[in-house]
Amino acid sequence: MYIKDHLEKLNYFFHVARAGSIKEASTQLNITQPSVTKSIQILEDAVGSPLFVRQPRGVMVTQEGQILLEFCHQLFSQLENLEMRLAAPEDPLAGHLKVGTYDSIAIYFWPKFLKTFLAENVNLDIELTTDRSHTIQKMVEEGELDIGLIIEPTEHKHLEVIELGVDSFQLYCSSKLKKDMGDGTQYPIIYMPDALAGGGEKRLIHQMKFSTVKERIKEYRTSSLESAKELITNGIGVGLLPKMVARDSILKKQIVRFQPEWFPKRGVGKHRIGLIFPKRLAASKVMSQLIESIRQSDSW
Numbered sequence: 001m002y003i004k005d006h007l008e009k010l011n012y013f014f015h016v017a018r019a020g021s022i023k024e025a026s027t028q029l030n031i032t033q034p035s036v037t038k039s040i041q042i043l044e045d046a047v048g049s050p051l052f053v054r055q056p057r058g059v060m061v062t063q064e065g066q067i068l069l070e071f072c073h074q075l076f077s078q079l080e081n082l083e084m085r086l087a088a089p090e091d092p093l094a095g096h097l098k099v100g101t102y103d104s105i106a107i108y109f110w111p112k113f114l115k116t117f118l119a120e121n122v123n124l125d126i127e128l129t130t131d132r133s134h135t136i137q138k139m140v141e142e143g144e145l146d147i148g149l150i151i152e153p154t155e156h157k158h159l160e161v162i163e164l165g166v167d168s169f170q171l172y173c174s175s176k177l178k179k180d181m182g183d184g185t186q187y188p189i190i191y192m193p194d195a196l197a198g199g200g201e202k203r204l205i206h207q208m209k210f211s212t213v214k215e216r217i218k219e220y221r222t223s224s225l226e227s228a229k230e231l232i233t234n235g236i237g238v239g240l241l242p243k244m245v246a247r248d249s250i251l252k253k254q255i256v257r258f259q260p261e262w263f264p265k266r267g268v269g270k271h272r273i274g275l276i277f278p279k280r281l282a283a284s285k286v287m288s289q290l291i292e293s294i295r296q297s298d299s300w
Contacts, residue, residue, distance in 0.1 A: 073143035094123035165300035190239030
């Protein structure tokens, strides 16, 4: 018995693996649980190993299941790509790409870029996913995404890494507060600990070297850079933002850079921005077009 004899059952396996539950997958597929269970058993017989282990709540893929899941991601992605190619056979750049990106990059880079890029490539469909950089990296590694635009991409034997630029955090305040800031210590400091490359709060204290000042400063910690930017814009306090995230608000004259004596002029939290994608897709015309367009963007 071979897997190729049961390709139709891969869709059942894929739904179970993603849902982590046979019951949930059967609901999504609109078929009975016994039918899903039987299909999984047939695939396991073909593989010669269990594909799932039972958990207190649901199921989790085994090592063999993970390998099959990565294959399914590639297979279904290629099928979507094939459908786009067949719909526009005369267009070599027709296709489908699953792109992952860090939350803040999704806000300051993608809207303008996609508007232009998709207008020039009308037969290319892009599916955009946002999450933390380490999550996007893992999704690319496992074949769930075709390419990621993230912070601090890491080397992997199956991935290509292209560095686009380097950014750092600077201190900003509302344009309305600029004249009355003094040394800024009378205002709360606003920042997102998880966004600071290399270690959040401890790195913030170490790099800024203002421990004695920090004792007199109230802190507002946020879970997103956009929340931090909104608080800064509304004059709630002074805050740390990557220069690329702050750029649009500076151009709109909503915030300004604030440089007190106690803050390093070079900024803090230096971090790399880059692309990651599977080496197997490096020769793809669609991928090459997307990568080249991203590299030529004036955002970096």
